[in-house]
Amino acid sequence: MEFLEFTHNPWLVAASLSISLVAAFTGFSLTRGIAAQPVALRKLSVTMAAIALGGGIWSMHFVAMLGLQLPIPIYYDAAITLGSALVAILMVGIALLILHFHRRTALTLTLAGTITGLGIVAMHYLGMTGLQLCRAVYTLPGVIFAVLAACLLSIAAIWVAYGQRNPRNILMGTLAFGFAVFLVHFAAISGTRFVRVAPLQDIGPLLSNEVLALGVLISSFVLCGAFLLTSVNFLSTPPVPAPSVPPRLLRIPYEQNGQTHFIDARDVAFLRAEGHYTLLYTGRQKHFCTWSITEAERRLAPDPFVKSHRSYLINPDHVVLFERRKDNGICHFHLGGQDIATPVSRSRLPALREVLGLS
Structure with missing residues (x-):
């Protein structure tokens, strides 16, 4: 041959x-x-x-x-x-x-x-x-x-x-x-x-x-x-939506001892709905906020917070572990020496994974 x-x-x-x-x-x-x-x-x-x-x-x-x-x-x-x-x-x-x-x-x-x-x-x-x-x-x-x-x-x-x-x-x-x-x-x-x-x-x-x-x-x-x-x-970078509120509202008000205090939004890991109000979770404690979860979402999302569940608004920068379940997910935060988990609903899962760089 x-x-x-x-x-x-x-x-x-x-x-x-x-x-x-x-x-x-x-x-x-x-x-x-x-x-x-x-x-x-x-x-x-x-x-x-x-x-x-x-x-x-x-x-x-x-x-x-x-x-x-x-x-x-x-x-x-x-x-x-x-x-x-x-x-x-x-x-x-x-x-x-x-x-x-x-x-x-x-x-x-x-x-x-x-x-x-x-x-x-x-x-x-x-x-x-x-x-x-x-x-x-x-x-x-x-x-x-x-x-x-x-x-x-x-x-x-x-x-x-x-x-x-x-x-x-x-x-x-x-x-x-x-x-x-x-x-x-x-x-x-x-x-x-x-x-x-x-x-x-x-x-x-x-x-x-x-x-x-x-x-x-x-x-x-x-x-x-x-x-x-x-x-x-x-x-190209995605267009940045015009802020619906002035930048100063990135400070979140909370009530303590009959007085209104303010905290930088970047220091808040997540917000959880509590009836018509919300609780702010930081590194060591939680604070009472008079905003509803809907009002908080309007003022804070999509930067820096993302709504992961109907009752939760999270700051992706504080997420230390993401756990994917069959139809939903869980975000973990390390706050005050404790591991705190928040749910991620199925409808919010794709957007959250994109924010976390997982898509």
């Missing part, structure tokens, strides 16, 4: 890396802060991100394959090529559903990364079967190496991107994921050899390199457009 010599076009190799990075940034940006969205809108965001990430994986692969220079012309079966793209989108979509519709733990992050890695190698090897006029020959060590590299690099990228959902982690996750897809492709190619095969009379619908290049360019243009749109949201 005579193996064909091959090289790579450095410009197309660089272009494939750029596409991989653009796709990663687009997918991770589209899913930032979607925990507070309604379920239907969250599913739409996950779908768009899956198309961006999965389509980017596919585009990177085929731009790199266009850069593969063999001594013979090569073509691609259209049906198999489309199937490999759909596999990438499906696998990435499953991983994103796990990340955005289940509690994020070490297990779910690792599972999502593993599924993504398997999607990358499945797309790669399925796409390689679409080659016409030559055939790819693999070795078992080469395939094992590609699978391990894909899973480990994807797990690392997911851990980085979803450790904290802030711009810094998204940028670091973009680099990690973009290079992961890029390196997996060339790790798989390094363990692959190519042999010439005789053309068949009926080899199915073919895509020439020119047509394939045009399709990849169009998909890359779409990804770049998504990149520009998401970068606007990524770089």
